[in-house]
Structures are given as C-alpha cells and as structure tokens.
Amino acid sequence: MINNTSPLDRMFQALADGHRRQMIDRLAAGPLTVSDLALPMGISLPAVMQHLSVLEACGLVQSHKQGRVRTCALTADALAQAEAWISARRMMVEARLTRLEQFLATDKEDGA
C-alpha cells in the first residue's frame, strides 16, 4: 500500500506487539521512567526506546525529560479513539445479528 500510516494504522500497529502492550499495562497503573519501564522486559534499553517512540508517535504515551530522567505516562484519549473505532463496528454487527434473530423468530412463529 502507498503511505499506510494513517493514525489508526499507527495506533493498532502499536497495540500489535506484546512488549508494547506490556508497557501500556504497566503505565496504566501510573507514570514510569524509561529505566523502570525497561526493568522487567527482558530486552535491551534501545529496544524499549524504540517501542516507546512507537507509542509516542501514535499518541498513546506522552513523556517529558527532567534532568537525565524521562518519565512516561499513558494517554486516555488515544486509547479511546481506537476503542471507538472497534466499538462502532462491533455494534453494527451485533445490531444486524439481533435483527436477524428477530426475523428468524418471527418467521418461526409464522411458520408454526
């Protein structure tokens, strides 16, 4: 695809990695420094930095540096956008299935 970097592409791509979801999980409980974030992950610090930049690029995480320490925090809005996209489609499917069930139930009554 040409230029496949819409905001939703970046968002879901960011969520499609276990290490990044692990980072999100830990940040959901509160802000952390890069080192603290990296500590239990079993990968190198540069790898964590790369994941972090992916998470920041799509707005899931914001960070600021004070002295030599960078603190990272999860953003609610970006998560909400991804959730909203999925939710809208899920509700469409469910509504359609519900209508189908109702139709089948009515059909059964008529047939019986």
Place this chain on the structure above:
Amino acid sequence: MINNTSPLDRMFQALADGHRRQMIDRLAAGPLTVSDLALPMGISLPAVMQHLSVLEACGLVQSHKQGRVRTCALTADALAQAEAWISARRMMVEARLTRLEQFLATDKEDGA
C-alpha cells in the same frame, strides 16, 4: 520477540492495515463474497485473499464456500475482545486521572 503470535497480537495486527479495516467496514454492513469484497479495493484478488486469511486467522471474519462462491461475514466476539482489552486500560487511566484531579481540587481547597 520469540513467538509473538498471541491472539491479541494477531488481532491488533489485523486491524493495523487500512485495506483490512476497509474490508471490516464493508462487512459490518453485511456478508459479502470475495469478489464483491475485492471490487472497490484497487488491489489484486490474491492480495484480498491474503488479507482475508489474516482476518480469519484472528477470528474477526468467518467464511464458507458454496459452489465456487465464498461468502465472508464479520464476527462480533473477536471485535469485542480487542475492544475489552483497550477499554480496561483506558478506564484505569481515566480513573487515575480523575483521582488526581480530585486530589488537586482538595489540595487547592486546603491551601486556600
């Protein structure tokens, strides 16, 4: 990463492509054959097949073949799982931010 194919990996990876989201969008309105699905997409049929197999592998889409025509339909459950993962984290962040705001408001009162 070693073996990075958890169900959530596959799910979000599937959602991280504009063509696949386009397919999901159209299937949300109702089932479609492979050809109908491919028609407005501007990519080759084999490419559509590959996207379809990604969507089926993570449970987002189910399909069945009758004669020479394969019909594809969106699944509500898989979407719900992805939504639930995001939702839980979003609510954690929002709850924490709300507590923080309340604390700051209380602090302001005490200080004033």
Place this chain on the structure above:
DNA sequence: TGATTACTTAAGGGAATGATTAACAATACC
C-alpha cells in the same frame, strides 16, 4: 574533575508483511 547513571543514536541483520504476476483448480453456463 572524573566516574557513574540514564538515556540516545547509529548501524545492521533476520524475519515478517503486503503486494505482484503466473498458473492452477473447481464450478456454472451455453
């Protein structure tokens, strides 16, 4: 000032992704 800490940048490599074309079923139609 020199060492340590905390992060950052650069370079590179192996695997996965998303696309293509060509060829191959299998079914439906005349």
Place this chain on the structure above:
DNA sequence: GGTATTGTTAATCATTCCCTTAAGTAATCA
C-alpha cells in the same frame, strides 16, 4: 464438451519490523 467465472496456490520482491551491539551525550555524584 467447451468456456467463462470465481477463487486459490506458488513464487517472488521491496519494504517494514524488532532486535542487537557499539558508541555517544548529558546530568548527577564523590
């Protein structure tokens, strides 16, 4: 039967992804 339709498989290719090590920068500490 012969042919068009619908889907599938195979092979290939360029790009992207995720990781690593090595080296560099900036802030804090003794």
